[in-house]
Amino acid sequence: MKTFSATEFRKQFPLLQTVSDSDNVIYFDNAATSQKTLAVTNASRDFYLKNNANVHRASHFLSAKATKLFEVVRTKVQRLINAKYENEIIWTKGTTEAINLIAQSYGLSFIKPGDEIVISAGEHHANIVPWQHVAQQVGAKLIILPLDEKGIIDLHEAKQLISAKCKLVAINHISNVLGKINPIKELIALAKKHSAKTLIDGAQAIAHLPVDVQELDCDFYVFSAHKMYGPTGVGVLYGKQAILESMPPYQFGGEMIKKVSFTGTSYNELPHKFEAGTPNIAGVVGLGACLDIFIDKQFLPMAEYEQQLCQYLYQKLSKIEQVQFLVNGCPDIPVFSFTCSGFHHQDVATYLDSKGIAVRAGHHCAMPLLEGLGLDGSIRVSLAPYNTFNEVDFFIERLSEFCLGELNEKVQESLAIESD
Numbered sequence: 001m002k003t004f005s006a007t008e009f010r011k012q013f014p015l016l017q018t019v020s021d022s023d024n025v026i027y028f029d030n031a032a033t034s035q036k037t038l039a040v041t042n043a044s045r046d047f048y049l050k051n052n053a054n055v056h057r058a059s060h061f062l063s064a065k066a067t068k069l070f071e072v073v074r075t076k077v078q079r080l081i082n083a084k085y086e087n088e089i090i091w092t093k094g095t096t097e098a099i100n101l102i103a104q105s106y107g108l109s110f111i112k113p114g115d116e117i118v119i120s121a122g123e124h125h126a127n128i129v130p131w132q133h134v135a136q137q138v139g140a141k142l143i144i145l146p147l148d149e150k151g152i153i154d155l156h157e158a159k160q161l162i163s164a165k166c167k168l169v170a171i172n173h174i175s176n177v178l179g180k181i182n183p184i185k186e187l188i189a190l191a192k193k194h195s196a197k198t199l200i201d202g203a204q205a206i207a208h209l210p211v212d213v214q215e216l217d218c219d220f221y222v223f224s225a226h227k228m229y230g231p232t233g234v235g236v237l238y239g240k241q242a243i244l245e246s247m248p249p250y251q252f253g254g255e256m257i258k259k260v261s262f263t264g265t266s267y268n269e270l271p272h273k274f275e276a277g278t279p280n281i282a283g284v285v286g287l288g289a290c291l292d293i294f295i296d297k298q299f300l301p302m303a304e305y306e307q308q309l310c311q312y313l314y315q316k317l318s319k320i321e322q323v324q325f326l327v328n329g330c331p332d333i334p335v336f337s338f339t340c341s342g343f344h345h346q347d348v349a350t351y352l353d354s355k356g357i358a359v360r361a362g363h364h365c366a367m368p369l370l371e372g373l374g375l376d377g378s379i380r381v382s383l384a385p386y387n388t389f390n391e392v393d394f395f396i397e398r399l400s401e402f403c404l405g406e407l408n409e410k411v412q413e414s415l416a417i418e419s420d
């Protein structure tokens with residue numbers, strides 16, 4: 001097996017080489033967005049500088065070149081997630097738009113009064129609010145699957161709550177707060193037993209696990225390029241061909257039509273039916289430049305390294321008396337949420353920021369989850385394979401000194417002013 005070197009991998013990310021006033025940036029906010037490889041920014045830049053034209057339209061050579069560069073990435077994504085057909089890959093601007101597309105198109109057309117939509121207590125707002133809207137619009141009921149003490153969807157409860165009334169089960173593969181892998185294979189099988197469709201929010205999973213949509217047998221799988229070292233403004237909606245074909249368009253305009261007349265309009269074939277308007281061509285081309293990271297033989301050793309980093313951070317954090325994890329046990333990917341007893345989460349993040357460490361504090365777009373745990377926020381530390389054991393050590397030292405109140409007076413004063 002190929003070995004993985006975090007030092008070598010890190011070299012691909014220009015931002016991580018930049019030096020702030022005193023030190024390198026320690027970027028521990030990867031669940032929000034990952035850093036971008038030079039190959040990604042170069043591919044997008046080169047597209048504008050050398051190949052810029054609109055896709056699927058003009059009969060000139062530049063448009064043909066641009067279309068080829070754009071469509072080749074669709075094929076790469078198809079291979080990445082093992083979709084059966086290329087036209088099952090729909091470009092969106094992110095996970096949020098992909099879920100909204102399904103909600104507006106599938107949800108409003110196929111979910112009827114009295115039907116049930118099942119989500120979990122651990123969803124990101126992007127997989128809650130669109131379903132609240134659909135439920136209100138059509139008169140359906142939203143059912144919430146509880147999590148167990150380890151922070152994963154409780155299968156026993158799910159067996160009680162998913163019934164013949166359920167039309168759709170929409171759940172995350174990995175929680176963006178807890179970093180725990182949900183038992184999605186079992187939940188997909190359970191949904192199927194009741195003929196319900198399944199949507200998996202893979203925003204946090206795609207950069208950490210191999211995903212095979214045919215093996216999972218889910219109906220929809222969605223994710224964002226910017227969490228897998230790719231550009232912002234690009235997302236993927238995978239849907240089974242027959243289901244996508246049965247769904248009405250989500251947005252209307254150019255590209256998604258076959259024929260337009262004032263007496264009636266017919267719609268284009270998949271995937272174009274769901275891609276109205278000019279897409280983010282340079283963004284998609286940029287995404288194409290980082291997919292090799294996941295397809296390469298290096299992926300498994302990289303995931304192994306990430307696991308070691310995850311265990312290491314868990315052990316170190318567990319030793320700090322004030323640290324209280326939101327749920328029991330080490331996360332499955334390095335996404336840690338915790339509070340520090342006696343301190344406000346924002347003060348912890350502000351102190352770490354003053355030391356060059358970027359973490360997230362707040363509700364992480366999962367207010368119901370935090371509320372269910374009796375919290376209004378937490379600190380979230382999320383790592384990527386370009387992070388190192390040394391960075392973890394430095395972070396733990398800074399967090400310990402904060403928790404032990406070993407701060408100098410100046411820092412204490414500035415934190416006091418900010419929280420006033």
Ligand code: PMP
Nearest residue numbers: 094095096124126176203204224
């Ligand atoms: N779902 C999950 C689990 C997420 O972590 C995120 C991003 N934090 C989203 C959905 C939304 O992704 P985006 O903002 O890229 O649309």
